[in-house]
Amino acid sequence: MAISLGYTSNALVRHTVEHDPEALSKAVKDPKSALILLAGDQPVLQAGEPGTSLLPFSTLDRLSAHKEQVFLGVLGDRPIIATLAAPEAAELFQEPAHVVTDLRAIATRGLVPVEELGILAMAKSILDWHNRHRFCANCGAPSQAAQAGFRRDCSSCGAQHFPRTDPVVIMLITRGDKCLLGRQPRFVEKVYSCLAGFLEPGETIEDAVRRETFEESGIRVGEVRYLASQPWPFPSNIMIGCQGEAISDEINFDREELQDARWFSKHDVRRMLDGTHEDFAAPSPIAIANHLLREWMKD
Incomplete structure (x- = not known):
């Protein structure tokens, strides 16, 4: 039996820093857009057998606020937007229709299709980078997300910072x-x-x-x-x-x-x-x- 490595399957047409800097604002307005939501470092899933990490974008209406958003790319004709919320947001999804758990458990328990694991890994990695790099490594001033989330810019010294692996x-x-x-x-x-x-x-x-x-x-x-x-x-x-x-x-x-x-x-x-x-x-x-x-x- 073939064994699938976790997080290696990703069918997204990826957005990169060289592409449209307004891609995020456009995707937010697109009715076909899907949402990947992380409460802290835990993805919010729609329950099922299997469930899915691709939520309706209207799911954000439950939140009073959120942190960074990143336009990950396009899956078929659906723009995919990853959004970071505070860890406390998990409390809003405790009903049976949703599951909030860590990415290891999602992979080992098969809670979403294998094809979504790579997208989740991408979302978690880049949102974690934003969460850990809110200040410019060059001058220490606050930095801001740019290029649909694939860069952070410092308005103080002009430095540009990119996600790292x-x-x-x-x-x-x-x-x-x-x-x-x-x-x-x-x-x-x-x-x-x-x-x-x-x-x-x-x-x-x-x-x-x-x-x-x-x-x-x-x-x-x-x-x-x-x-x-x-x-x-x-x-x-x-x-x-x-x-x-x-x-x-x-x-x-x-x-x-x-x-x-x-x-x-x-x-x-x-x-x-x-x-x-x-x-x-x-x-x-x-x-x-x-x-x-x-x-x-x-x-």
């Missing part, structure tokens, strides 16, 4: 028929996953894989190859999935980063993926770490 390398390190997995204390019970870490300035993806693996586990890595990527909107990362070949065996893991790290056989991984291992479990199917493990098991 932080790259993270996530790697399945293998040596023969075994692979290296680690566990952090915050993980769900029994779950072991691929090692991961942020790409640093001036660093290649390959070198980041080697550095992070050595820092976290003490294992040296030789050849590295790219496999796949995944948007990860917590708050706004791109997970760069790789496989690396270990050139050493002895694990000496960083106890401030990891609770444990160990080698796993393909027999173990197979049972972790199908949920029959008595001691260990694989990451969620929506996560790229699960995908990396499944790809390795095909070899």
Whole structure:
């Protein structure tokens, strides 16, 4: 059975900063427009089996106020507008017709069609960026949303600021028929996953894989190859999935980063993926770490 990575499907014709700066004001007036509404960092959904994150634009009438709005793009002939409301707005949607929950739960529980997850990830990432970047990084003055939400401008010094995505390398390190997995204390019970870490300035993806693996586990890595990527909107990362070949065996893991790290056989991984291992479990199917493990098991 094919496993769909969470947040990777997005059929929007995206708006970008180079496009019409008045696109948002036009979309607000378009009767076909759909609304994605976040109460703090939690999307508001219309309940159903599955439900949908694409709400009627009139849903905003429930709110006395909202924060930034962003014109995300067009889905078919429907303009899609993402809107940020205060966390307290969730209290207005407690009836059975709506669901307010976090984006991880939406993906793992299948609360909306898979095709909407990428749109939700896009909306959450850019609205979170607005919420965290209300002041100019150049001079400290307040900044304002511009270009339909794809830029913030400082009227004081003229600086322009753009949404950012932080790259993270996530790697399945293998040596023969075994692979290296680690566990952090915050993980769900029994779950072991691929090692991961942020790409640093001036660093290649390959070198980041080697550095992070050595820092976290003490294992040296030789050849590295790219496999796949995944948007990860917590708050706004791109997970760069790789496989690396270990050139050493002895694990000496960083106890401030990891609770444990160990080698796993393909027999173990197979049972972790199908949920029959008595001691260990694989990451969620929506996560790229699960995908990396499944790809390795095909070899």
